[in-house]
Amino acid sequence: MTDMRIARNVRRWAPAILLALALASVWADAPWAQTQGRVIYMATIEPRGGAQQDKEPFPQTPLPGGEGYRKTPPDANGRWEVVTYQWSPGTIVVREGETVTLEIVGINGDVHPSTIPGLVNSFTVKRGEITRVTFTATKPGLYPITCTKHTPNMQGTLVVLSK
Ligand SMILES: [Cu+2]
Known part of the structure; x- marks a missing residue:
């Protein structure tokens, strides 16, 4: 992979990964999770x-x-x-x-x-x-x-x- 392609992949997946992390932290604190x-x-x-x-x-x-x-x-x-x-x-x-x-x-x-x-x-x-x-x-x-x-x-x- 070239540096350009890596950079493009990071840009493509970063929003989805950040959203998943945010949802995981919300769910971990939710009463039904505990x-x-x-x-x-x-x-x-x-x-x-x-x-x-x-x-x-x-x-x-x-x-x-x-x-x-x-x-x-x-x-x-x-x-x-x-x-x-x-x-x-x-x-x-x-x-x-x-x-x-x-x-x-x-x-x-x-x-x-x-x-x-x-x-x-x-x-x-x-x-x-x-x-x-x-x-x-x-x-x-x-x-x-x-x-x-x-x-x-x-x-x-x-x-x-x-x-
Ligand atoms: Cu007591």
Whole structure:
């Protein structure tokens, strides 16, 4: 090949190659490229409550240990609060043999190191990010979806229905 012919070939194919690269990068970021099977959308949430000390005295009974519950005594204005962390939804249902992707967005709590024993070894959900967990539910039963930081109660239930 002469230099002229090489130059002509580059000019001929460059637009098609650039277009293919652009499409590949778009497809790689698309949600359907990163999920398999049915997608179940979840979030980490933080229900919060509280009251004024003069209307509703601060309950002195301690909550169970771990980071799953937090109760703050009355502040300078007499307001006390209680918070916890949860999966939303707390119960998800899949069929035996079904492949699903949990797409979890971190809303509350900076980080949630988590596991679904027997199905998913470990995954981490961070605030402001999406975590996708794909698995095939091979065996019917009830599986806890456990955050190992917000113990004892940040635990959901995965129900695998038998065929
Ligand atoms: Cu957590």
